[in-house]
Amino acid sequence: MFQNIGEMVLLFWRTLLALPLTWRQRGKVYEQFFEIGNASLLMVCVLSFFLGGVIALQTGPVLVERGLHNAVGGLVGIAMAKELAPIMMAILIAGRIGSAMAAEIGSMQVYQEIDALRTMNINPIHYLVLPRLVAIAVALPMLVIFSVLVGWLGGAVVAEVTGQIDISFRSFFEAMKDVVDLDDVLNGVFKSFCFAWIVGVVACHQGLVTRGGPRGIGRSVTKAVVNSIVLIIMFDYVLTRILLK
Amino acid sequence: MSETTNNHHGVSVQVRGLSRRFGNHEVLKDIALEVKPGEIFVIMGPSGSGKSVLLRHIIGLETPNSGEILINGESVHSENLASKYRMAMVFQSGALLNSLTVGENVALYLTEHRLKPPAEIRRIVAAKLETVGLKDTEAKFPSELSGGMKKRVAIARALVIEPQLILYDEPTSELDPISSIVIGQEILKLNQRTGVTSLVVSHDRDLAFGIAQRIAVIHEGEIVALGAPEEVRQSPHPVIREFLNADFKREPIKS
Numbered sequence: 001m002f003q004n005i006g007e008m009v010l011l012f013w014r015t016l017l018a019l020p021l022t023w024r025q026r027g028k029v030y031e032q033f034f035e036i037g038n039a040s041l042l043m044v045c046v047l048s049f050f051l052g053g054v055i056a057l058q059t060g061p062v063l064v065e066r067g068l069h070n071a072v073g074g075l076v077g078i079a080m081a082k083e084l085a086p087i088m089m090a091i092l093i094a095g096r097i098g099s100a101m102a103a104e105i106g107s108m109q110v111y112q113e114i115d116a117l118r119t120m121n122i123n124p125i126h127y128l129v130l131p132r133l134v135a136i137a138v139a140l141p142m143l144v145i146f147s148v149l150v151g152w153l154g155g156a157v158v159a160e161v162t163g164q165i166d167i168s169f170r171s172f173f174e175a176m177k178d179v180v181d182l183d184d185v186l187n188g189v190f191k192s193f194c195f196a197w198i199v200g201v202v203a204c205h206q207g208l209v210t211r212g213g214p215r216g217i218g219r220s221v222t223k224a225v226v227n228s229i230v231l232i233i234m235f236d237y238v239l240t241r242i243l244l245k
Numbered sequence: 246m247s248e249t250t251n252n253h254h255g256v257s258v259q260v261r262g263l264s265r266r267f268g269n270h271e272v273l274k275d276i277a278l279e280v281k282p283g284e285i286f287v288i289m290g291p292s293g294s295g296k297s298v299l300l301r302h303i304i305g306l307e308t309p310n311s312g313e314i315l316i317n318g319e320s321v322h323s324e325n326l327a328s329k330y331r332m333a334m335v336f337q338s339g340a341l342l343n344s345l346t347v348g349e350n351v352a353l354y355l356t357e358h359r360l361k362p363p364a365e366i367r368r369i370v371a372a373k374l375e376t377v378g379l380k381d382t383e384a385k386f387p388s389e390l391s392g393g394m395k396k397r398v399a400i401a402r403a404l405v406i407e408p409q410l411i412l413y414d415e416p417t418s419e420l421d422p423i424s425s426i427v428i429g430q431e432i433l434k435l436n437q438r439t440g441v442t443s444l445v446v447s448h449d450r451d452l453a454f455g456i457a458q459r460i461a462v463i464h465e466g467e468i469v470a471l472g473a474p475e476e477v478r479q480s481p482h483p484v485i486r487e488f489l490n491a492d493f494k495r496e497p498i499k500s
Binding site: 111 | 301344
Protein backbone atom coordinates (compact mmCIF):
# COMPACT_ATOMS: atom_id res chain seq x y z
CA MET A 1 0.00 0.00 0.00
CA PHE A 2 2.75 2.47 0.98
CA GLN A 3 4.58 1.69 -2.25
CA ASN A 4 1.41 2.56 -4.19
CA ILE A 5 0.99 5.82 -2.31
CA GLY A 6 4.63 6.69 -2.96
CA GLU A 7 4.28 5.91 -6.65
CA MET A 8 1.12 8.00 -6.92
CA VAL A 9 2.75 10.97 -5.20
CA LEU A 10 5.69 10.63 -7.58
CA LEU A 11 3.38 10.42 -10.60
CA PHE A 12 1.50 13.51 -9.40
CA TRP A 13 4.77 15.39 -8.91
CA ARG A 14 6.13 14.39 -12.32
CA THR A 15 2.88 15.48 -13.94
CA LEU A 16 3.08 18.84 -12.17
CA LEU A 17 6.63 19.25 -13.48
CA ALA A 18 5.35 18.47 -16.98
CA LEU A 19 2.57 21.08 -16.82
CA PRO A 20 4.53 23.61 -18.95
CA LEU A 21 4.26 21.08 -21.80
CA THR A 22 0.46 21.23 -21.74
CA TRP A 23 0.26 23.55 -24.74
CA ARG A 24 2.21 21.04 -26.84
CA GLN A 25 -0.29 18.36 -25.88
CA ARG A 26 -3.34 20.59 -26.35
CA GLY A 27 -4.80 18.35 -29.05
CA LYS A 28 -4.87 15.39 -26.70
CA VAL A 29 -6.12 17.55 -23.81
CA TYR A 30 -9.04 18.70 -25.97
CA GLU A 31 -9.74 15.12 -27.04
CA GLN A 32 -9.85 13.95 -23.40
CA PHE A 33 -11.86 16.99 -22.34
CA PHE A 34 -14.45 16.24 -25.01
CA GLU A 35 -14.50 12.59 -23.96
CA ILE A 36 -15.14 13.49 -20.31
CA GLY A 37 -17.79 16.09 -21.07
CA ASN A 38 -19.51 14.14 -23.80
CA ALA A 39 -19.59 10.93 -21.79
CA SER A 40 -20.87 12.53 -18.62
CA LEU A 41 -23.03 15.56 -19.34
CA LEU A 42 -26.39 13.80 -19.68
CA MET A 43 -25.67 11.60 -16.67
CA VAL A 44 -24.64 14.66 -14.64
CA CYS A 45 -27.85 16.37 -15.63
CA VAL A 46 -30.12 13.49 -14.61
CA LEU A 47 -28.21 12.70 -11.41
CA SER A 48 -28.07 16.32 -10.25
CA PHE A 49 -31.73 17.04 -10.96
CA PHE A 50 -32.83 14.08 -8.85
CA LEU A 51 -30.24 14.80 -6.15
CA GLY A 52 -31.55 18.34 -5.71
CA GLY A 53 -35.08 17.02 -5.83
CA VAL A 54 -34.56 14.34 -3.22
CA ILE A 55 -32.96 16.75 -0.74
CA ALA A 56 -35.96 19.06 -1.13
CA LEU A 57 -38.28 16.09 -0.74
CA GLN A 58 -36.54 14.73 2.36
CA THR A 59 -36.07 18.02 4.19
CA GLY A 60 -38.91 20.18 2.83
CA PRO A 61 -41.93 18.64 4.66
CA VAL A 62 -40.02 18.54 7.98
CA LEU A 63 -38.90 22.18 7.73
CA VAL A 64 -42.26 23.45 6.45
CA GLU A 65 -44.06 21.64 9.30
CA ARG A 66 -41.93 23.67 11.71
CA GLY A 67 -42.56 26.91 9.87
CA LEU A 68 -39.09 27.05 8.32
CA HIS A 69 -40.23 27.64 4.74
CA ASN A 70 -37.29 29.89 4.04
CA ALA A 71 -34.74 27.26 5.05
CA VAL A 72 -35.59 24.79 2.26
CA GLY A 73 -33.99 26.78 -0.55
CA GLY A 74 -30.91 27.54 1.50
CA LEU A 75 -30.49 23.93 2.58
CA VAL A 76 -30.77 22.58 -0.95
CA GLY A 77 -28.48 25.35 -2.17
CA ILE A 78 -25.74 24.75 0.39
CA ALA A 79 -25.96 20.95 0.23
CA MET A 80 -25.63 20.89 -3.55
CA ALA A 81 -22.93 23.54 -3.82
CA LYS A 82 -20.66 22.52 -0.99
CA GLU A 83 -21.08 18.79 -0.71
CA LEU A 84 -23.35 16.76 -2.95
CA ALA A 85 -22.38 18.09 -6.35
CA PRO A 86 -18.60 17.85 -5.82
CA ILE A 87 -18.65 14.43 -4.22
CA MET A 88 -21.29 12.83 -6.42
CA MET A 89 -19.74 14.16 -9.61
CA ALA A 90 -16.29 12.97 -8.49
CA ILE A 91 -17.69 9.50 -7.82
CA LEU A 92 -19.51 9.51 -11.16
CA ILE A 93 -16.34 10.57 -12.98
CA ALA A 94 -14.29 7.97 -11.09
CA GLY A 95 -16.71 5.32 -12.33
CA ARG A 96 -17.06 6.52 -15.90
CA ILE A 97 -13.77 8.21 -16.75
CA GLY A 98 -11.35 6.84 -14.13
CA SER A 99 -12.23 3.29 -15.13
CA ALA A 100 -11.80 4.11 -18.83
CA MET A 101 -8.42 5.75 -18.18
CA ALA A 102 -7.17 2.76 -16.17
CA ALA A 103 -8.43 0.33 -18.81
CA GLU A 104 -6.90 2.22 -21.73
CA ILE A 105 -3.50 2.83 -20.14
CA GLY A 106 -3.56 -0.67 -18.61
CA SER A 107 -4.16 -2.29 -21.96
CA MET A 108 -1.39 -0.16 -23.51
CA GLN A 109 0.92 -1.37 -20.73
CA VAL A 110 0.00 -5.03 -21.17
CA TYR A 111 0.30 -4.95 -24.96
CA GLN A 112 3.71 -3.20 -24.83
CA GLU A 113 2.46 0.04 -26.38
CA ILE A 114 3.98 2.01 -23.50
CA ASP A 115 7.29 0.18 -23.98
CA ALA A 116 7.11 1.19 -27.64
CA LEU A 117 6.65 4.83 -26.59
CA ARG A 118 9.68 4.59 -24.32
CA THR A 119 11.85 3.16 -27.08
CA MET A 120 10.88 6.19 -29.19
CA ASN A 121 11.99 8.44 -26.34
CA ILE A 122 8.39 9.55 -25.79
CA ASN A 123 7.69 10.01 -22.10
CA PRO A 124 4.44 8.19 -21.19
CA ILE A 125 3.75 10.81 -18.51
CA HIS A 126 3.85 13.59 -21.09
CA TYR A 127 2.01 11.61 -23.74
CA LEU A 128 -0.63 9.78 -21.69
CA VAL A 129 -0.90 11.10 -18.14
CA LEU A 130 -0.55 14.86 -18.59
CA PRO A 131 -3.40 15.34 -21.11
CA ARG A 132 -5.75 13.19 -19.04
CA LEU A 133 -4.99 14.96 -15.76
CA VAL A 134 -5.25 18.43 -17.23
CA ALA A 135 -8.52 17.56 -18.97
CA ILE A 136 -10.12 16.03 -15.89
CA ALA A 137 -8.89 18.90 -13.66
CA VAL A 138 -10.67 21.38 -15.95
CA ALA A 139 -13.72 19.28 -16.81
CA LEU A 140 -14.74 18.10 -13.33
CA PRO A 141 -15.08 21.59 -11.78
CA MET A 142 -17.08 22.66 -14.84
CA LEU A 143 -19.34 19.64 -14.48
CA VAL A 144 -19.75 20.50 -10.81
CA ILE A 145 -20.89 24.05 -11.62
CA PHE A 146 -23.38 22.57 -14.07
CA SER A 147 -24.47 19.99 -11.50
CA VAL A 148 -25.03 22.67 -8.83
CA LEU A 149 -27.28 24.66 -11.16
CA VAL A 150 -29.28 21.63 -12.27
CA GLY A 151 -29.50 20.38 -8.66
CA TRP A 152 -30.93 23.72 -7.53
CA LEU A 153 -33.42 23.54 -10.36
CA GLY A 154 -34.41 20.00 -9.31
CA GLY A 155 -34.89 21.14 -5.71
CA ALA A 156 -37.00 24.11 -6.80
CA VAL A 157 -39.22 21.98 -9.07
CA VAL A 158 -39.81 19.39 -6.35
CA ALA A 159 -40.50 22.13 -3.76
CA GLU A 160 -43.09 23.65 -6.07
CA VAL A 161 -44.91 20.49 -7.16
CA THR A 162 -44.90 18.66 -3.82
CA GLY A 163 -48.05 19.43 -1.87
CA GLN A 164 -46.40 18.99 1.55
CA ILE A 165 -43.76 21.61 0.70
CA ASP A 166 -45.57 23.95 -1.68
CA ILE A 167 -42.89 26.63 -2.04
CA SER A 168 -43.01 28.63 -5.23
CA PHE A 169 -40.09 28.69 -7.63
CA ARG A 170 -39.46 32.35 -6.91
CA SER A 171 -39.61 31.99 -3.10
CA PHE A 172 -37.28 28.98 -3.27
CA PHE A 173 -34.57 30.92 -5.12
CA GLU A 174 -35.05 34.08 -3.06
CA ALA A 175 -34.58 32.08 0.12
CA MET A 176 -31.54 30.42 -1.41
CA LYS A 177 -30.05 33.80 -2.36
CA ASP A 178 -30.09 34.84 1.30
CA VAL A 179 -28.09 31.81 2.40
CA VAL A 180 -25.85 30.76 -0.48
CA ASP A 181 -23.12 33.04 -1.72
CA LEU A 182 -20.42 32.72 -4.34
CA ASP A 183 -17.90 31.42 -1.79
CA ASP A 184 -20.05 28.37 -1.16
CA VAL A 185 -20.03 27.49 -4.84
CA LEU A 186 -16.30 28.17 -5.11
CA ASN A 187 -15.77 25.97 -2.07
CA GLY A 188 -17.39 23.05 -3.93
CA VAL A 189 -15.56 23.84 -7.15
CA PHE A 190 -12.22 23.83 -5.32
CA LYS A 191 -13.04 20.47 -3.76
CA SER A 192 -13.93 19.04 -7.14
CA PHE A 193 -10.64 20.33 -8.55
CA CYS A 194 -8.81 18.34 -5.85
CA PHE A 195 -10.99 15.27 -6.47
CA ALA A 196 -10.20 15.48 -10.18
CA TRP A 197 -6.49 15.11 -9.47
CA ILE A 198 -7.22 12.17 -7.17
CA VAL A 199 -9.30 10.34 -9.80
CA GLY A 200 -6.78 11.11 -12.56
CA VAL A 201 -3.67 10.14 -10.61
CA VAL A 202 -5.20 6.95 -9.18
CA ALA A 203 -6.56 5.85 -12.58
CA CYS A 204 -3.36 6.62 -14.52
CA HIS A 205 -1.22 4.98 -11.84
CA GLN A 206 -3.33 1.83 -11.86
CA GLY A 207 -3.08 1.75 -15.64
CA LEU A 208 0.69 2.11 -15.61
CA VAL A 209 1.23 -0.67 -13.06
CA THR A 210 -1.08 -3.13 -14.83
CA ARG A 211 0.40 -6.60 -15.25
CA GLY A 212 -0.84 -9.90 -16.54
CA GLY A 213 -3.22 -9.61 -19.47
CA PRO A 214 -6.99 -9.05 -19.55
CA ARG A 215 -7.46 -10.20 -15.97
CA GLY A 216 -4.83 -7.69 -14.85
CA ILE A 217 -6.63 -4.93 -16.76
CA GLY A 218 -9.90 -5.82 -15.02
CA ARG A 219 -8.16 -5.78 -11.66
CA SER A 220 -6.65 -2.36 -12.38
CA VAL A 221 -10.01 -0.91 -13.38
CA THR A 222 -11.67 -2.15 -10.19
CA LYS A 223 -8.81 -0.84 -8.05
CA ALA A 224 -8.85 2.51 -9.83
CA VAL A 225 -12.55 3.04 -9.11
CA VAL A 226 -12.58 1.70 -5.55
CA ASN A 227 -9.37 3.47 -4.49
CA SER A 228 -10.57 6.73 -6.05
CA ILE A 229 -13.87 6.63 -4.18
CA VAL A 230 -12.20 5.83 -0.85
CA LEU A 231 -9.69 8.65 -1.33
CA ILE A 232 -12.39 11.09 -2.47
CA ILE A 233 -14.39 10.49 0.70
CA MET A 234 -11.31 10.74 2.93
CA PHE A 235 -10.12 13.93 1.26
CA ASP A 236 -13.65 15.33 1.34
CA TYR A 237 -13.50 15.28 5.12
CA VAL A 238 -10.02 16.80 5.19
CA LEU A 239 -10.91 19.55 2.70
CA THR A 240 -14.20 20.32 4.46
CA ARG A 241 -12.28 20.68 7.71
CA ILE A 242 -9.77 23.01 6.10
CA LEU A 243 -12.42 25.09 4.30
CA LEU A 244 -14.73 25.33 7.31
CA LYS A 245 -15.10 28.95 8.34
CA MET B 246 15.82 14.23 -30.17
CA SER B 247 17.75 13.33 -33.27
CA GLU B 248 18.78 16.84 -34.21
CA THR B 249 21.90 16.64 -32.09
CA THR B 250 23.36 13.75 -34.06
CA ASN B 251 23.19 13.49 -37.81
CA ASN B 252 25.38 10.41 -37.86
CA HIS B 253 23.77 7.67 -39.92
CA HIS B 254 26.32 4.99 -39.04
CA GLY B 255 25.51 2.21 -36.67
CA VAL B 256 26.60 2.17 -33.06
CA SER B 257 28.43 -0.51 -31.12
CA VAL B 258 26.76 -2.47 -28.34
CA GLN B 259 28.65 -4.03 -25.47
CA VAL B 260 27.01 -6.25 -22.91
CA ARG B 261 29.17 -6.99 -19.89
CA GLY B 262 28.43 -9.49 -17.14
CA LEU B 263 24.68 -9.01 -17.45
CA SER B 264 22.57 -10.95 -14.95
CA ARG B 265 18.90 -10.68 -14.25
CA ARG B 266 16.64 -12.64 -11.98
CA PHE B 267 12.88 -12.52 -11.56
CA GLY B 268 12.18 -13.82 -8.06
CA ASN B 269 14.21 -17.02 -7.70
CA HIS B 270 14.48 -17.57 -11.42
CA GLU B 271 17.73 -16.40 -12.96
CA VAL B 272 16.76 -15.45 -16.50
CA LEU B 273 20.11 -14.09 -17.66
CA LYS B 274 23.41 -15.38 -16.30
CA ASP B 275 26.55 -13.33 -16.77
CA ILE B 276 25.90 -12.51 -20.43
CA ALA B 277 28.79 -10.88 -22.32
CA LEU B 278 28.78 -9.99 -25.98
CA GLU B 279 29.84 -7.23 -28.31
CA VAL B 280 28.09 -6.08 -31.45
CA LYS B 281 30.11 -4.05 -33.92
CA PRO B 282 28.76 -0.92 -35.62
CA GLY B 283 26.74 -1.82 -38.71
CA GLU B 284 26.68 -5.53 -37.91
CA ILE B 285 23.66 -7.82 -38.16
CA PHE B 286 23.85 -9.86 -34.98
CA VAL B 287 21.32 -12.58 -34.31
CA ILE B 288 20.53 -13.94 -30.87
CA MET B 289 19.07 -17.37 -31.35
CA GLY B 290 17.70 -19.88 -28.94
CA PRO B 291 14.66 -21.85 -27.91
CA SER B 292 11.56 -20.19 -26.45
CA GLY B 293 12.01 -19.09 -22.84
CA SER B 294 15.79 -18.95 -23.04
CA GLY B 295 15.95 -15.24 -22.13
CA LYS B 296 16.44 -13.72 -25.61
CA SER B 297 13.66 -11.15 -25.40
CA VAL B 298 14.61 -10.18 -21.85
CA LEU B 299 18.15 -9.55 -23.08
CA LEU B 300 16.79 -7.35 -25.87
CA ARG B 301 14.66 -5.35 -23.42
CA HIS B 302 17.80 -4.74 -21.35
CA ILE B 303 19.76 -3.58 -24.39
CA ILE B 304 17.13 -0.94 -25.29
CA GLY B 305 16.98 0.17 -21.63
CA LEU B 306 13.46 -1.03 -20.79
CA GLU B 307 14.79 -3.24 -17.96
CA THR B 308 17.42 -2.69 -15.32
CA PRO B 309 19.78 -5.61 -14.70
CA ASN B 310 20.65 -7.00 -11.27
CA SER B 311 24.30 -6.79 -12.26
CA GLY B 312 26.38 -5.96 -15.30
CA GLU B 313 26.12 -3.17 -17.81
CA ILE B 314 25.16 -2.37 -21.37
CA LEU B 315 27.15 0.20 -23.29
CA ILE B 316 26.07 1.91 -26.49
CA ASN B 317 29.14 3.38 -28.18
CA GLY B 318 30.83 3.16 -24.77
CA GLU B 319 28.05 4.92 -22.83
CA SER B 320 25.68 3.26 -20.42
CA VAL B 321 22.24 2.63 -21.89
CA HIS B 322 20.76 4.18 -18.75
CA SER B 323 22.81 7.39 -18.99
CA GLU B 324 20.74 10.57 -18.97
CA ASN B 325 21.35 11.92 -22.48
CA LEU B 326 21.85 8.70 -24.42
CA ALA B 327 18.45 8.93 -26.11
CA SER B 328 19.27 12.39 -27.40
CA LYS B 329 22.66 11.25 -28.72
CA TYR B 330 21.81 8.03 -30.52
CA ARG B 331 18.69 7.02 -32.38
CA MET B 332 17.51 3.58 -31.36
CA ALA B 333 14.40 1.66 -32.30
CA MET B 334 12.82 -1.64 -31.43
CA VAL B 335 10.42 -3.78 -33.42
CA PHE B 336 8.38 -5.68 -30.86
CA GLN B 337 7.24 -9.25 -31.34
CA SER B 338 3.61 -8.15 -31.29
CA GLY B 339 4.32 -4.99 -33.28
CA ALA B 340 3.18 -2.94 -30.24
CA LEU B 341 1.35 -0.49 -32.48
CA LEU B 342 -0.83 2.02 -30.66
CA ASN B 343 -4.27 0.61 -31.30
CA SER B 344 -6.06 3.93 -30.90
CA LEU B 345 -4.00 5.50 -33.70
CA THR B 346 -4.18 4.85 -37.43
CA VAL B 347 -1.30 3.22 -39.26
CA GLY B 348 -0.20 6.63 -40.54
CA GLU B 349 -0.30 8.17 -37.07
CA ASN B 350 1.64 5.22 -35.66
CA VAL B 351 4.38 5.54 -38.24
CA ALA B 352 4.48 9.32 -37.83
CA LEU B 353 4.44 9.19 -34.02
CA TYR B 354 8.16 9.75 -33.45
CA LEU B 355 8.33 12.71 -35.82
CA THR B 356 5.11 14.36 -34.59
CA GLU B 357 5.85 13.95 -30.90
CA HIS B 358 9.38 15.29 -31.23
CA ARG B 359 8.26 17.90 -33.78
CA LEU B 360 11.09 17.13 -36.10
CA LYS B 361 9.38 17.94 -39.41
CA PRO B 362 6.45 20.00 -40.69
CA PRO B 363 3.17 18.03 -41.14
CA ALA B 364 3.37 17.88 -44.95
CA GLU B 365 6.91 16.52 -44.81
CA ILE B 366 5.84 13.96 -42.17
CA ARG B 367 3.00 12.77 -44.43
CA ARG B 368 5.45 12.33 -47.29
CA ILE B 369 7.94 10.39 -45.13
CA VAL B 370 5.20 8.15 -43.72
CA ALA B 371 3.92 7.33 -47.21
CA ALA B 372 7.47 6.56 -48.37
CA LYS B 373 8.27 4.29 -45.40
CA LEU B 374 4.99 2.42 -45.75
CA GLU B 375 5.74 1.89 -49.41
CA THR B 376 9.19 0.59 -48.48
CA VAL B 377 7.60 -2.17 -46.38
CA GLY B 378 4.99 -2.93 -49.05
CA LEU B 379 2.04 -1.26 -47.35
CA LYS B 380 1.27 1.61 -49.69
CA ASP B 381 -1.98 3.53 -48.98
CA THR B 382 -2.68 1.95 -45.61
CA GLU B 383 -2.28 5.20 -43.63
CA ALA B 384 -5.96 5.47 -42.73
CA LYS B 385 -6.35 1.90 -41.49
CA PHE B 386 -6.33 0.98 -37.81
CA PRO B 387 -4.02 -1.76 -36.47
CA SER B 388 -7.06 -3.93 -35.74
CA GLU B 389 -7.75 -4.07 -39.48
CA LEU B 390 -4.31 -5.53 -40.26
CA SER B 391 -2.98 -9.08 -40.27
CA GLY B 392 -0.09 -10.11 -38.00
CA GLY B 393 2.43 -9.78 -40.81
CA MET B 394 1.15 -6.35 -41.81
CA LYS B 395 1.37 -5.15 -38.20
CA LYS B 396 5.00 -6.24 -38.09
CA ARG B 397 5.75 -4.40 -41.29
CA VAL B 398 4.07 -1.25 -39.93
CA ALA B 399 6.23 -1.63 -36.81
CA ILE B 400 9.30 -1.81 -39.07
CA ALA B 401 8.11 1.30 -40.95
CA ARG B 402 7.69 3.06 -37.59
CA ALA B 403 11.26 2.10 -36.72
CA LEU B 404 12.55 3.22 -40.13
CA VAL B 405 11.10 6.71 -39.62
CA ILE B 406 13.50 7.16 -36.71
CA GLU B 407 16.44 6.49 -39.08
CA PRO B 408 17.95 4.45 -36.28
CA GLN B 409 21.58 3.77 -35.59
CA LEU B 410 20.60 0.70 -33.62
CA ILE B 411 17.54 -1.37 -34.37
CA LEU B 412 16.38 -4.31 -32.30
CA TYR B 413 13.99 -6.89 -33.72
CA ASP B 414 12.17 -9.20 -31.34
CA GLU B 415 11.10 -12.36 -33.20
CA PRO B 416 10.41 -10.48 -36.44
CA THR B 417 9.12 -13.57 -38.27
CA SER B 418 7.08 -15.27 -35.56
CA GLU B 419 3.47 -15.89 -36.60
CA LEU B 420 4.35 -15.18 -40.24
CA ASP B 421 4.01 -17.42 -43.26
CA PRO B 422 7.28 -18.41 -45.03
CA ILE B 423 6.85 -15.85 -47.82
CA SER B 424 6.27 -12.97 -45.38
CA SER B 425 9.23 -14.19 -43.32
CA ILE B 426 11.48 -13.92 -46.35
CA VAL B 427 10.17 -10.40 -47.10
CA ILE B 428 10.91 -9.33 -43.51
CA GLY B 429 14.39 -10.90 -43.66
CA GLN B 430 15.11 -9.04 -46.89
CA GLU B 431 13.89 -5.78 -45.35
CA ILE B 432 16.32 -6.24 -42.45
CA LEU B 433 19.19 -6.86 -44.88
CA LYS B 434 18.27 -3.95 -47.16
CA LEU B 435 17.97 -1.52 -44.28
CA ASN B 436 21.34 -2.60 -42.96
CA GLN B 437 23.00 -2.20 -46.35
CA ARG B 438 21.32 1.14 -47.05
CA THR B 439 21.94 2.89 -43.76
CA GLY B 440 24.67 0.92 -42.00
CA VAL B 441 22.42 0.49 -38.98
CA THR B 442 23.49 -1.95 -36.29
CA SER B 443 20.85 -4.67 -36.21
CA LEU B 444 20.22 -7.00 -33.30
CA VAL B 445 17.73 -9.70 -34.12
CA VAL B 446 16.25 -12.10 -31.62
CA SER B 447 14.75 -15.15 -33.26
CA HIS B 448 14.25 -18.86 -33.01
CA ASP B 449 13.77 -18.99 -36.78
CA ARG B 450 16.83 -20.90 -37.99
CA ASP B 451 16.37 -19.94 -41.66
CA LEU B 452 16.17 -16.25 -40.85
CA ALA B 453 19.11 -16.38 -38.44
CA PHE B 454 21.48 -18.13 -40.84
CA GLY B 455 20.15 -16.12 -43.79
CA ILE B 456 20.84 -12.64 -42.46
CA ALA B 457 23.36 -12.88 -39.60
CA GLN B 458 26.96 -11.81 -39.76
CA ARG B 459 27.39 -13.31 -36.29
CA ILE B 460 25.13 -15.43 -34.13
CA ALA B 461 24.93 -15.98 -30.38
CA VAL B 462 22.98 -18.97 -29.17
CA ILE B 463 21.44 -18.53 -25.78
CA HIS B 464 20.12 -21.38 -23.64
CA GLU B 465 18.67 -21.09 -20.15
CA GLY B 466 20.06 -17.57 -19.79
CA GLU B 467 23.61 -18.40 -20.88
CA ILE B 468 25.42 -17.95 -24.16
CA VAL B 469 26.45 -21.40 -25.34
CA ALA B 470 27.91 -20.39 -28.70
CA LEU B 471 28.98 -17.17 -30.39
CA GLY B 472 30.52 -16.69 -33.79
CA ALA B 473 29.98 -16.54 -37.54
CA PRO B 474 27.00 -18.54 -38.82
CA GLU B 475 29.23 -21.36 -40.13
CA GLU B 476 31.07 -21.62 -36.81
CA VAL B 477 27.78 -21.90 -34.95
CA ARG B 478 26.51 -24.45 -37.45
CA GLN B 479 29.60 -26.61 -36.84
CA SER B 480 29.42 -26.29 -33.05
CA PRO B 481 29.42 -29.66 -31.32
CA HIS B 482 27.51 -28.29 -28.30
CA PRO B 483 24.61 -30.70 -27.66
CA VAL B 484 22.05 -27.90 -27.19
CA ILE B 485 22.99 -26.38 -30.54
CA ARG B 486 23.00 -29.75 -32.26
CA GLU B 487 19.55 -30.46 -30.89
CA PHE B 488 18.28 -26.98 -31.78
CA LEU B 489 19.63 -27.09 -35.33
CA ASN B 490 18.63 -30.66 -36.07
CA ALA B 491 15.16 -30.59 -34.51
CA ASP B 492 12.67 -31.64 -37.14
CA PHE B 493 9.12 -32.87 -37.10
CA LYS B 494 8.85 -36.60 -37.74
CA ARG B 495 5.56 -38.36 -37.96
CA GLU B 496 5.65 -41.43 -35.79
CA PRO B 497 3.33 -44.35 -36.43
CA ILE B 498 0.52 -44.62 -33.89
CA LYS B 499 0.89 -47.80 -31.90
CA SER B 500 -2.30 -49.77 -31.60
